[in-house]
Amino acid sequence: xxxxxxxxxxxxxxxxxxxxxxxxxxxxxxxxxxxxxxxxxxxxxxxxxxxxxxxxxxxxxxxxxxxxxxxxxxxxxxxxxxxxxxxxxxxxxxxxxxxxxxxxxxxxxxxxxxxxxxxxxxxxxxxxxxxxxxxxxxxxxxxxxxxxxxxxxxxxxxxxxxxxxxxxxxxxxxxxxxxxxxxxxxxxxxxxxxxxxxxxxxxxxxxxxxxxxxxxxxxx
Numbered sequence: 001x002x003x004x005x006x007x008x009x010x011x012x013x014x015x016x017x018x019x020x021x022x023x024x025x026x027x028x029x030x031x032x033x034x035x036x037x038x039x040x041x042x043x044x045x046x047x048x049x050x051x052x053x054x055x056x057x058x059x060x061x062x063x064x065x066x067x068x069x070x071x072x073x074x075x076x077x078x079x080x081x082x083x084x085x086x087x088x089x090x091x092x093x094x095x096x097x098x099x100x101x102x103x104x105x106x107x108x109x110x111x112x113x114x115x116x117x118x119x120x121x122x123x124x125x126x127x128x129x130x131x132x133x134x135x136x137x138x139x140x141x142x143x144x145x146x147x148x149x150x151x152x153x154x155x156x157x158x159x160x161x162x163x164x165x166x167x168x169x170x171x172x173x174x175x176x177x178x179x180x181x182x183x184x185x186x187x188x189x190x191x192x193x194x195x196x197x198x199x200x201x202x203x204x205x206x207x208x209x210x211x212x213x214x215x216x217x218x219x220x
Contacts, residue, residue, distance in 0.1 A: 019188045019218045020047035021211060022174055024082075024198040025068070029053055034067040036207050041075045043211025045218050047194060050097055052082035058090070065091055078117065085111050095119065095138070100128065105135035119174065124157035126164065133171050140165065141196065144177020145187060149199050159190035166191030181213040188217055 023037075023046055037049065049072050051065055065081075069091060072079040080095040081088040085108045088096035095117030096108055108118050119139045120132035129140040142157050142165070165173045172193035179187065180200040187195060195214070204210035 018045065019192055020045050020194055021214060021218070022046075022048045022050065022194040022196040023201060023211075024050045024176075024196055025052050026198060026202045027053055029064050029068060034071055036202070037068055038071050038075070040201055040207035040211050041071070041077055043208040044215060046075075046077055046211060048078040048080055048095075050080040050082050050196075052198075058087060061087060062090060069093070080117065080119070088112060088116065097121070097141070105132060105137050109136055121176075124161065126161065129165060129173075130169075133169060137171065139172045139174055139194070141174040141176050143175060143196070145175055146178030146180075146183055148176075148178040149203075159186050162187060162190040162192050166193070181210075181217055184214065184217045 023040060026033075029051070040046065041049075049068070051068060053061055053064065056064070069079045071077075072094075078094040079091075080097050081091060081093045082097050083099055083102040085096055085103050087093075088108075089112055093116070096112065097119040098105065098108060099121045100123070105118055105120060108116075112118070117138040118136070119141055120128070120137045122129040122132060122140045122142055124142065129142070132140050142161050145157060145159065162173055162175060173191065174194040174196050175187040175192035176196035179195050179197050184195055195218070197214070201207050201210045
């Protein structure tokens with residue numbers, strides 16, 4: 001875990017900073033992917049990177065994670081593990097992201113300690129988001145706002161849920177699902193603190209340019 005990363009961006013009751021990117025990995029993070037991650041982060045405004053790799057053993061995942069975590073530490077980007085509390089602990093990750101049914105916030109907090117960031121997928125549900133906040137989550141994620149080639153979802157929240165959340169609660173919110181530089185602005189204007197993006201960056205030939213393309217949108 002990076003000792004230099006400033007987690008205060010997760011705690012501001014009102015967003016006084018531009019929205020930032022929350023990168024989510026593709027399934028294949030081997031080969032030259034560490035270099036692609038470093039290039040993407042160099043595009044600017046990247047706050048976090050989530051390792052989301054399914055169907056591999058814990059040892060293989062830990063091996064794949066090591067160079068990616070090193071890049072994140074080097075660049076002061078939070079390194080988040082998807083859906084796996086035990087792996088987050090094993091890697092001493094900055095955080096864990098929990099889908100519905102992938103573990104409880106209180107369980108993760110007891111296992112990982114007070115400083116680890118815990119995020120929760122809330123789909124389009126205000127009720128799930130409030131439950132996550134009450135349980136001690138550090139952020140909530142709403143989506144999918146658009147069709148996503150990374151993770152198909154039948155949930156389609158209206159951007160108004162972001163405005164509702166940010167006007168009433170201190171915890172930051174993440175918008176996720178098929179987000180591109182072209183369709184992101186309404187989500188930023190609605191109050192998203194972070195835009196979770198995957199295919200828009202990793203399917204691009206130049207991940208640095210893909211991240212940089214979000215710059216104007218992230219300013220709100």
